[in-house]
Amino acid sequence: MIHPPTLGITFSSALRYGLSPIKPVEETFIEKIGKFKLVHKITRLVPKKQYSYEEYLALLYEDVLRAISTPPKFEEEAIYKHLVQMSYDGIREFGLKDRIERMEALREARSMKGIAEQHDILIDLTKELSTMMNREEQSRFYVDRFFNSSNFQLSYFGELMRGSQTYKKFLNLMEYETRILRGLVRASMKRSVRSAMRKHRERRKELRPIVDACDLFNTASMSLKTYVEICNSDEVEQIFEPKSLDAKKLEKQEFQRLLSIYISKLDHLRDRIFERKPDLFTFRIDFNQPINNMIRKMITLTTPS
Amino acid sequence: MPSRRQECCFLDTSILISNFFGKFKDKMDKFLSMKAKYNIPCYISSSVDEECKEKIEEVLDFIGDNILLLRMRLAREKARTQHEILLTEEDILLIELLTGDLFKELSEKARLEGEPPEIEQNLLRSLEYSLVDFFEQRFKENTSLSMKELEVFLAKVVEDFLLMKEAFNIQKKELAQKIDITPEPDIVKDICDLGIPEKDSRHILSAMQYKFDRNILTVFLSFDYKHVVNFQEQIYLHWKFQVCDPLYAFYHLRNEKAFEELVDSRQSSN
Numbered sequence: 001m002i003h004p005p006t007l008g009i010t011f012s013s014a015l016r017y018g019l020s021p022i023k024p025v026e027e028t029f030i031e032k033i034g035k036f037k038l039v040h041k042i043t044r045l046v047p048k049k050q051y052s053y054e055e056y057l058a059l060l061y062e063d064v065l066r067a068i069s070t071p072p073k074f075e076e077e078a079i080y081k082h083l084v085q086m087s088y089d090g091i092r093e094f095g096l097k098d099r100i101e102r103m104e105a106l107r108e109a110r111s112m113k114g115i116a117e118q119h120d121i122l123i124d125l126t127k128e129l130s131t132m133m134n135r136e137e138q139s140r141f142y143v144d145r146f147f148n149s150s151n152f153q154l155s156y157f158g159e160l161m162r163g164s165q166t167y168k169k170f171l172n173l174m175e176y177e178t179r180i181l182r183g184l185v186r187a188s189m190k191r192s193v194r195s196a197m198r199k200h201r202e203r204r205k206e207l208r209p210i211v212d213a214c215d216l217f218n219t220a221s222m223s224l225k226t227y228v229e230i231c232n233s234d235e236v237e238q239i240f241e242p243k244s245l246d247a248k249k250l251e252k253q254e255f256q257r258l259l260s261i262y263i264s265k266l267d268h269l270r271d272r273i274f275e276r277k278p279d280l281f282t283f284r285i286d287f288n289q290p291i292n293n294m295i296r297k298m299i300t301l302t303t304p305s
Numbered sequence: 306m307p308s309r310r311q312e313c314c315f316l317d318t319s320i321l322i323s324n325f326f327g328k329f330k331d332k333m334d335k336f337l338s339m340k341a342k343y344n345i346p347c348y349i350s351s352s353v354d355e356e357c358k359e360k361i362e363e364v365l366d367f368i369g370d371n372i373l374l375l376r377m378r379l380a381r382e383k384a385r386t387q388h389e390i391l392l393t394e395e396d397i398l399l400i401e402l403l404t405g406d407l408f409k410e411l412s413e414k415a416r417l418e419g420e421p422p423e424i425e426q427n428l429l430r431s432l433e434y435s436l437v438d439f440f441e442q443r444f445k446e447n448t449s450l451s452m453k454e455l456e457v458f459l460a461k462v463v464e465d466f467l468l469m470k471e472a473f474n475i476q477k478k479e480l481a482q483k484i485d486i487t488p489e490p491d492i493v494k495d496i497c498d499l500g501i502p503e504k505d506s507r508h509i510l511s512a513m514q515y516k517f518d519r520n521i522l523t524v525f526l527s528f529d530y531k532h533v534v535n536f537q538e539q540i541y542l543h544w545k546f547q548v549c550d551p552l553y554a555f556y557h558l559r560n561e562k563a564f565e566e567l568v569d570s571r572q573s574s575n
Contacts, residue, residue, distance in 0.1 A: 303319050
């Protein structure tokens with residue numbers, strides 16, 4: 001199973017890297033989430049010039065740390081280095097390094113063959129990752145985290161799992177879309193059809209808001225998890241290492257703020273995916289199944305009539 | 306022919322939840338067919354949207370907290386007699402006793418807080434039934450089980466819960482559009498003074514503000530008689546705003562004048 005913290009951002013960035021060139025631009029905007037009025041300084045990813053994968057990753061982690069507004073317990077630079085290192089370790093561990101390097105090299109290429117190869121790598125990546133994100137294993141993982149933590153509500157881990165499952169849907173969507181893109185490139189290669197490449201460009205452009213939404217979600221997700229980890233670590237090296245978590249070590253207001261941002265970005269991503277491919281959300285709930293029946297009874301019990 | 310005045314319905318949390326779980330199906334079907342026939346837009350206020358999320362999460366947290374307690378106490382009890390903790394079929398009786406303890410604690414907590422304990426007790430009974438049923442199924446396949454089985458049970462609950470939450474959100478979006486409205490605190494207080502809880506007052510006022518800001522015929526629909534529908538006459542007398550069961554939604558939208566006269570005449574005869 002994919003370990004959620006740093007790898008999520010690593011994989012997402014690898015996908016982004018292959019889908020559209022980016023140039024980060026900092027913007028300030030005000031967002032109202034529940035009771036909070038938040039002034040954000042956010043790095044929006046605007047397509048402009050080519051970036052190396054390393055620069056892109058560094059940029060994402062800068063955003064992650066900038067989003068946490070509590071006084072830092074550790075040197076920001078040390079946290080940043082630790083997170084980047086963890087990502088690189090993850091890339092190596094999951095055999096992604098070669099493919100990302102190949103993708104970096106292919107970004108210079110403008111040939112149809114190069115683009116087609118880039119798509120092949122992306123399809124492999126999305127397929128591989130999606131298989132690793134098994135629903136049953138993920139729920140075991142988050143329940144285990146809940147049992148090994150103190151003073152957290154189960155709904156917090158439920159939201160984290162919802163994030164992972166939405167990310168899986170994002171991967172499924174990207175796999176589907178990349179297959180179409182690859183088909184268009186192949187059609188163009190075989191018959192030199194110009195219209196195929198025009199469609200290819202348009203389709204890539206259409207995907208950009210979804211990939212942007214996923215980047216913003218990953219940043220919010222990583223900020224929340226990093227905040228919880230920082231508060232529960234005595235040394236920088238303990239961040240994202242296995243340990244029990246205690247909610248009492250967090251500043252409640254900051255945790256709630258980061259959680260609200262996380263949920264709003266998650267809902268935004270889910271809505272974008274739903275708009276593009278609603279059939280990814282098709283499922284039938286069987287209320288005769290005992291646990292579903294229990295949930296139904298319990299929710300209706302709390303609703304007066 | 307004069308054009309029909311714009312109209313809409315605001316939905317309460319009870320409508321969204323009942324609709325999803327098939328409660329009051331006949332009434333909902335009738336309302337939905339009217340909604341489709343006359344193309345009546347439906348909205349939910351941000352306060353209703355928030356309450357739906359809270360209700361769903363509260364149930365998940367209730368399950369989490371109680372399974373966590375049961376697991377801890379089960380392990381403690383078993384550790385007295387066993388080195389490696391294994392559960393056998395007889396341990397269903399231990400679950401009975403431990404759930405009984407939780408039940409008493411809930412009653413005591415509710416008594417101290419001056420609240421009726423029924424809801425939480427019934428929630429616990431539902432959880433207890435599911436847990437025992439789960440263990441019965443597992444004991445059919447194994448004579449002894451590890452404590453990890455509680456983790457398996459809770460993981461299955463989380464998995465199913467998230468699927469249901471997703472399905473609920475999709476259905477909610479299909480049924481109604483969310484409108485961001487901030488209800489005026491002073492008027493919320495006035496509505497509360499009638500005896501309506503604050504959350505419900507915020508839902509009603511959101512719909513009311515929408516109506517008066519845009520001059521659109523609006524009714525607030527609810528299945529919650531205890532906290533909302535039973536106050537329909539008082540709300541109308543004070544604010545000229547209609548609240549009703551979805552069964553009557555269409556009649557309220559088309560016959561506000563008649564409703565006003567009925568309420569007035571009943572008021573004067575009292």
